[in-house]
Amino acid sequence: MDRTADRDLKARALKVIPNGMYGHEAVHALPATFPQFFERAEGAYIWDADGNRYLDFMCAYGPSLLGYRDxxxxxxxxxxxxxxxxxxxxxxxxxxxxxxxxxxxxxxxxxxxxxxxxxxxxxxxxxxxxxxxxxxxxxxxxxxxxxxxxxxxxxxxxxxxxxxxxxxxxxxxxxxxxxxxxxxxxxxxxxxxxxxxxxxxxxxxxxxxxxxxxxxxxxxxxxxxxxxxxxxxxxxxxxxxxxxxxxxxxxxxxxxxxxxxxxxxxxxxxxxxxxxxxxxxxxxxxxxxxxxxxxxxxxxxxxxxxSDYLEQMIRMGDRLRAGLASAAQRHGFGLRQTGPSQMPIMLFDDDPDLRVGFAWAEEMLQRGVYIHPWHNMFIAACMTEADIDMAVAAADGAFAATRARMAELQPSPVILAMAAAKAAEELQALA
Amino acid sequence: MDRTADRDLKARALKVIPNGMYGHEAVHALPATFPQFFERAEGAYIWDADGNRYLDFMCAYGPSLLGYRDxxxxxxxxxxxxxxxxxxxxxxxxxxxxxxxxxxxxxxxxxxxxxxxxxxxxxxxxxxxxxxxxxxxxxxxxxxxxxxxxxxxxxxxxxxxxxxxxxxxxxxxxxxxxxxxxxxxxxxxxxxxxxxxxxxxxxxxxxxxxxxxxxxxxxxxxxxxxxxxxxxxxxxxxxxxxxxxxxxxxxxxxxxxxxxxxxxxxxxxxxxxxxxxxxxxxxxxxxxxxxxxxxxxxxxxxxxxxSDYLEQMIRMGDRLRAGLASAAQRHGFGLRQTGPSQMPIMLFDDDPDLRVGFAWAEEMLQRGVYIHPWHNMFIAACMTEADIDMAVAAADGAFAATRARMAELQPSPVILAMAAAKAAEELQALA
Known part of the structure; x- marks a missing residue:
């Protein structure tokens, strides 16, 4: 996937925005391959600044309920x-x-x-x-x-x-x-x-x-x-x-x-x-x-x-959950999918520093599916069985690729720093 | 001016919004004739829910810089x-x-x-x-x-x-x-x-x-x-x-x-x-x-x-200020116009409870000009000499009508209540 335009935008942004971005849509605490800027959105999909298309399970962190540009x-x-x-x-x-x-x-x-x-x-x-x-x-x-x-x-x-x-x-x-x-x-x-x-x-x-x-x-x-x-x-x-x-x-x-x-x-x-x-x-x-x-x-x-937008979201959420559960099991991963299926979070067993989750999210992104390794996601009502099946197929490949990379995975320095800050805060609260 | 639609909307709003409206655009502290709801806006003008048109010197309390729907x-x-x-x-x-x-x-x-x-x-x-x-x-x-x-x-x-x-x-x-x-x-x-x-x-x-x-x-x-x-x-x-x-x-x-x-x-x-x-x-x-x-x-x-949007706003603000000063003087009112002419406020001498300012604002509204009796106003860059001259002509009539009503003017109960609350707060601060 070409990432040139996003890289150039990140470099320009670093000069005129503190840290280049801030707030919940900043990608600093996501895998380094995650694009920061998006050119357009339609239905269940977003296109980054390089024109790469993703099935978007973040839905703008919630606002896209019926799909973008309904x-x-x-x-x-x-x-x-x-x-x-x-x-x-x-x-x-x-x-x-x-x-x-x-x-x-x-x-x-x-x-x-x-x-x-x-x-x-x-x-x-x-x-x-x-x-x-x-x-x-x-x-x-x-x-x-x-x-x-x-x-x-x-x-x-x-x-x-x-x-x-x-x-x-x-x-x-x-x-x-x-x-x-x-x-x-x-x-x-x-x-x-x-x-x-x-x-x-x-x-x-x-x-x-x-x-x-x-x-x-x-x-x-x-x-x-x-x-x-x-x-x-x-x-x-x-x-x-x-x-x-x-x-x-x-x-x-x-x-x-x-x-x-x-x-x-x-x-x-x-x-x-x-x-x-x-x-x-x-x-x-x-x-x-x-x-x-x-x-x-x-x-x-x-x-x-x-409309039946709510029942449709639940059907699609259930379909995704079932498909991911099978795929994870097939590849020997313990994947915890919790909460309502239309607002899922997916966390890996034995992954305290999220290195496995990050690798899997990277591999999903590479296959055209935008998921988040530590924040709950959102199903949009416009998502179809074909969309979900595409995501499940991508997950199959992503689990396999993650499995192949397991020995070499490293934790994200940003996540380690966040964990350290959190621990320090808790120590301070105890003192 | 017909006010039926606005009156009906205010009655409906009272049921489903606390006090029927809140915040800086609530008209509770304005003369009772001021409409609360607006159907549309274009350039320097707004139309209320009854279709009455006003030259709008509030500019949405600032956002309309170039004019509505530029x-x-x-x-x-x-x-x-x-x-x-x-x-x-x-x-x-x-x-x-x-x-x-x-x-x-x-x-x-x-x-x-x-x-x-x-x-x-x-x-x-x-x-x-x-x-x-x-x-x-x-x-x-x-x-x-x-x-x-x-x-x-x-x-x-x-x-x-x-x-x-x-x-x-x-x-x-x-x-x-x-x-x-x-x-x-x-x-x-x-x-x-x-x-x-x-x-x-x-x-x-x-x-x-x-x-x-x-x-x-x-x-x-x-x-x-x-x-x-x-x-x-x-x-x-x-x-x-x-x-x-x-x-x-x-x-x-x-x-x-x-x-x-x-x-x-x-x-x-x-x-x-x-x-x-x-x-x-x-x-x-x-x-x-x-x-x-x-x-x-x-x-x-x-x-x-x-563009020369800024110079245009200043020219129109100056033209309005000069026109209002002449008209006020002609009708024997001491009108204080302070601040930058493109962000004017107009207050009357010897009007501590704003009863004169309220009456004048009412009369301006009646003549198709929306002004505010106690908040600064805004000139939009799309305002023309013809707009300003219309406002000055309206002011001439409004001053005359206010003069004719002087003996019967009463202060707004809302303004009196606000002044009393403010005085109580200051007393409390002293205590």
Whole structure:
């Protein structure tokens, strides 16, 4: 595969962007062969700057739900763009969209729109404090809720005060949650939870209904707000808030990524239990009321309601999981595939420094399939059996090639440095 | 003017959005006749949900620099949209755009892209702390830097710790700044400044060069980072960072609004003095690397470099200012027009509760001109002499109508409540 254009772009970027790239789409912690820049995307595929095509199991880290450049969503966006986008006030489509969300998401009585997932989680925190008049927020250890000072997983440049009112509990552990609630005493504003455990570098875990129900009860007992951060998983597990699958309704839920099929929009949904708090805070952004992403979201929601996009994603996810399991077994690899099949993560047994995972991801990339060695992936609804079968065939070759390289594999220096930093942080926490 | 559609939309919105609307585009603190929802926008004009047309001096609170739906920018956006927008990595256009910014903005050696103005100011704060290893950030009292917990002007739902490492000084007052720097001692990370004083509700003030130069010197002496928050004013005062006009180069500058003529994009620019800090923090967002807003920005920057857009805005701003001054005088009103003419604010003498300003804004709206009674406004480069002359003619009628209503004017209950809340807050600060 030619990588000249990407290499040249990386060299230019290094001069005018710190480290050449930043954030979740930076490839520094991926195998060196991974391209950084992409020229175009269509359906389930992306093309890098050198014109190499990949079946993309990252889906832009979630936003591509129906596939890139879905014609129905793009037509709705274009029709709105011909009228207006960022104006001196919102378009009527904002009201249509809020009504659509309230009608679809069981716990929701109201909606507020923003741009980043972090905007929605931050607004949930502030609204919960405004509603309750209390300060402490409980988070599951290791859960990702965004990249603001209070939640970024790399706390460089963050001051201790940014997290002074946060406390941590173990996901899926009702006793740990109860202890944290007890410690918060009379000052508990909110309990945050991701809909399932989807922490990077770890096996995923579905929510234990005992834990989820206990979170609801503890909020009812204390007056705190229950917040489900559905930014990553929203509308990939259900046509409702993801915890509807375990029968638990939060007071607030945070949405983003898939809600407008790639157009920039995130959302805070809330019940009347938190309407007053949400209405008393001041949050805003230059582009929060832009009409094009809202028109795109309205069409995405229509498709979510009227099509079998969800069942199709699950079918394709199951097909991929079964195919990879067979191929891994055939080649003698222990491959752990965890979480919902439509949001899979794949980690190798006996691979603490990810050297096997990295080699396999490299070999998949070389065969035209873009997978991630340590972050959960995403199935798009436009993926077909032929796409999945192509990926499984590529995996067969990639397992064989990885097996042949096993003796020579080295860990990624970036991953080793991340592990060392993490260990140092944990030591510091103990001290 | 028919307002039926807007009234119906407001009633529907009240059910599914807290208070029916929130943030800087909410019309709760504007005269009751102001429409909330807009159907479309083109050039210098917006149309509300009832089809009423207004010459728009808010320009979407800044994003409309060249005019709404500028064909050149929209063509660049559409061409990129036909290739890809939010993908699994950035497009090569990200590198082109970073290079263009670094070539245009004197102090900039690198660029980072984000979505909200608040993202850029928050990143500046975190990067400055990472670079310096220090914590205290100085802000001018009353300056707006966004709506995150550390900076939102309405601190409901905010905890004291969110602002524990902030200190305040008087804008344009070198002595006050020096005292704040002294108080910060060895722990000063950054000094923030807006390029000129553009606080809502107040007369604007251009930067005193003595103050601006002193800010630079103090940063040089202490090792702190100088941050110019150009989100609102960027590219409306200069084709460079706005403080280039007073000969002062910051270490970091924050951009947004006008940079992509309405497409969602904000930017942190920095010098090599802060490259290491910026490269060590973790900040990201689901849509930060989307290609369409970057393509729109690249074309906007080309027009900024190659056209007389800036001189045109100043000519139109000056023409408006002169016309309004004559008309106000003719009708016996003391109208204070302050700040750069292309970012004007208009406040009436002897109008502490804004009842005169509200009445005049109502009368302007009735005559097809959208102005704001207490926030700075924006001239768009597409405005023509005919547009400005229409606004001045409207102002003549609006002054006359306001004069006729003077005896019956009442203050807005929302403004009275805001003033009372502000006074209570100041009392609390004294206690």
């Amino acid at each position: 014609q129905r969503v793009d037509a709705a966006a274009a029709a709105q763009a011909a009228k207006g986008d960022t104006m001196t006030g919102p378009s009527p489509v904002m009201v249509d969209l809020a009504e659509a969300l309230v009608s679809m998401v069981t716990h929701a009585d109201w909606a507020m729109f923003c741009k980043n997932g972090t905007d929605a989680t931050s607004m949930a925190m502030v609204a919960a404090r405004a509603q309750t008049g209390k300060r402490i927020v409980l988070l599951a250890k290791g859960a990702y809720h965004g990249a603001a000072p209070w939640c970024t997983p790399n706390p460089v440049g963050v001051v201790a005060e940014d997290r002074a009112m946060l406390r941590y509990y173990e996901y899926n552990n009702a006793e740990s949650l109860e202890a944290a609630v007890r410690d918060a005493g009379e000052d508990l504003a909110a309990i945050f939870a991701t809909p399932f455990k989807h922490d990077a570098f770890f096996d995923q875990a579905l929510p234990d209904p005992v834990y989820a129900r206990r979170a609801r009860e503890l909020c009812d007992e204390t007056g705190a707000m229950l917040v489900v951060d559905d930014v990553r998983a929203g509308f990939r597990l259900a046509r409702d808030c993801s915890w509807s699958l375990v029968g638990v309704q939060p007071d607030l839920s945070c949405w983003g990524k898939a809600v407008a099929n790639g157009q920039p929009l995130s959302i805070l949904l809330g019940s009347d239990r938190c309407r007053k708090g949400a209405g008393s805070i001041y949050v805003t952004g230059s582009y929060w009321f832009a009409a094009v992403p809202m028109a795109a979201s309205l069409e995405t929601l229509r498709i979510i309601r009227e | 064909q050149r920018v929209d063509a660049a956006a559409a061409a990129q949209a036909a290739k890809g927008d939010t993908m699994t990595g950035p497009s090569p256009v990200m590198v082109d755009l970073a290079e263009a910014l670094v070539s245009m903005v004197t102090h900039a050696d690198w660029a980072m892209f984000c979505k909200n103005g608040t993202d850029a100011t928050s990143m500046a704060m975190v990067a400055a702390r990472a670079q310096t290893g220090k914590r205290i950030v100085l802000l001018a009292k009353g300056a707006y830097h966004g709506a995150a917990p550390w900076c939102t002007p309405n601190p409901v739902g905010v905890v004291a710790e969110d602002r524990a490492m902030l200190r305040y000084y008087e804008y344009n007052n070198a002595e006050s700044l020096e005292a704040a720097v002294r108080d910060a001692g060895e722990d000063l990370a950054a000094i923030f400044a807006t390029p000129f004083k553009h606080d809502a509700f107040f007369d604007q003030a251009l930067p005193d060069p003595v103050y601006a130069r002193r800010a630079r010197e103090l940063c040089d002496e202490t090792g702190a980072m100088l941050v110019v928050d150009d989100v609102r004013a960027g590219f409306r005062l200069a084709r460079d960072c706005s403080w280039s006009l007073v000969g002062v180069q910051p270490d970091l500058s924050c951009w947004g609004k006008a940079v992509a003529n309405g497409q969602p994009l904000s930017i942190l620019l920095g010098s090599d003095r802060c490259r290491k800090g910026a490269g060590s923090i973790y900040v990201t967002g689901s849509y930060w690397f989307a290609a369409v807003p970057m393509a729109a920005s690249l074309e906007t920057l080309r027009i900024i470099r190659e």
